[in-house]
Amino acid sequence: MTLFRRVSNQHHPRRASPGQSPKIPLREWFDSVLFAVVAATLIRWLFMEAFTIPTPSMENSLMVGDFLFVSKLHYGTRTPQTPLQVPLTHQKIWGTNIPSYSTAIQLPSYRLPGFTHVKNGDVVVFNVPPRYLNDGIDYPTDLKTNYIKRCIGIPGDKLEVRQRAVYINGALMPAPPRSEQKYFIKTTEALDANFFRKYEIVNDYRDLNQPTENWKPQEQFNDSTKTTSLVGYTVNTTADVIEKFRTFDWVKGIEPLIDKPGETMPSIYGTPTFHWNHDNFGPLVVPKKGATTPINAQTIAVYGPVIEQYEHNENVTLTPTSISINGKPITSYTFKQDYYFMMGDNRDNSLDSRFWGFVPEDHIVGKAVFVWMSLDPNPANIWNKIRWNRLFRTID
Known part of the structure; x- marks a missing residue:
């Protein structure tokens, strides 16, 4: 009899106890959605947040169209500064220009304990500090635009960039293995987008069709048998790809495009007091709390x-x-807090600390840990839309 009752209860709706109204389907749906939103909001705040890469400033380490997870636990989660906000939004309500938050309540922000600190070489997501990079809006710190860069200098470091090479406290900091820089290439062949795509050069190449300091279009190349017009390209790519290009007999010259020491680039941080440019910057000391x-x-x-x-x-x-x-x-x-110096791995196509200065500690969001999906925004065909070789790739 007991067994019969247990089985029977699985096939008949449970009766509501006296004084309790049964849940209707709409109420159950609402409760499920509410639970999912609360759970997702807590996970996003405390543990992990998903981001996507919209620009090529971190190529070739991170590609446009990469989807990645960023850990809040590594450096410690920040307590919310702006609590009045639509859940799972940042600055605007999805698909609109309507602000998703109210500044009626602003709280002091604290950082919960993490299990590590920002180190030289970490790939870090942060709220970019300058107002002009936040659409000219004075957003609260936790709602400023998210940027991702590699940490080059930590608090107290003496940093200098000499002819592209980064020196920390006088020692050379090796460039990330997949970092990119700008080169000028002379060829006897006209190269198209499909050629560059084979070498993962998607966003950063240009056919030079106007005179420059280094190049005059249709320059003539003479050998003992014929005269051939050369074609010029600037490309941002890795050192490994450049070595492959050097093996092609139709490539007649490759040279890095580097700013000269002492040449002042007006948009660089610290100018005009200092004659710096994006290939020659510093030395300067990164601010440290208590210094x-x-x-x-x-x-x-x-x-x-x-x-x-x-x-x-x-x-x-x-x-x-x-x-x-x-x-x-x-x-x-x-100084009242620590600061960091950030640079993109695509050194010649990155709006980073060389242009706008230091990142305060209270602007740090988290550490990028791995790419879980990668979609090519301009695939050669539909079958190549997903970059299968980048799925579940750790970020180093």
Whole structure:
């Protein structure tokens, strides 16, 4: 009899107890959706968040169309600064220009304990600090636009870029194995997109059809038997691909395109006080919590924006030669938090710390850990839409 009752209960709806109304399907659906949203929001905040790569600044380490997971646990999860926000959104409600948040409540942000710290060479997601990179909007820190770059300098490091090579505390920092740089190629063959795609050069090549300092179109190449017109290309690619190109007999010249030391690029951080460009930058010291710097024209050029914008000081007056806080001129300054220096692996096509400065510690989101899906935005055919060789690739 007992067995019969247990089996019977599986085939008949459970009766509601006295005073309890039965759940209707709509209510069950709503409860399921609510649970899923709450669970996803907690996972996204505490443990792991999914991102996609929209630009080529990290190629060839990360490709446009890569989908990756970013760990919040490595460096510690930040407590929310902006709690009034539509779940699972960032700045806007999906598909609209309607803000997905309210700043009516702003909380102090703290970082929960993590099991490591940001290290040299880590691939890091962060909220990019400058306002002009956030559509000119003064977003709260946790809602600023997400960027992904490689950490080159940690707090206290002395950093310098010389002829593209990065030096940390006087020692050469090896370039990431799949990092890209810009080269100029002279060939006797016209190359098309399909050729470059075979070498994973998708977003970064250009047919030079106008005069430049290095190249005049249709330059003539003379040998003992014939005269041939050369074709010029600039490409951003890896050192391994360049070595393959050197083996082709129709490639007549390859040279790296590098800015000269002392040439000032106006858009570079620290100029015009310092004559830096994106291939020759520094030396400068990455700010460290508790470190003190004197205030003068040179330190203001690199640390003035930090003191004014990211140190949570009130009433800062900044000029090229002086800094005042609450009306009092200062002759030295002690940093309140750590900072980091970030660069893209595609060194010649990356808007990074060389252009806009340091990343404050409270802007760090998490560590990129692996690519779980990769879709080619411009595949040669539908069968090549998924980059199968990139699925579940760890990021190093």
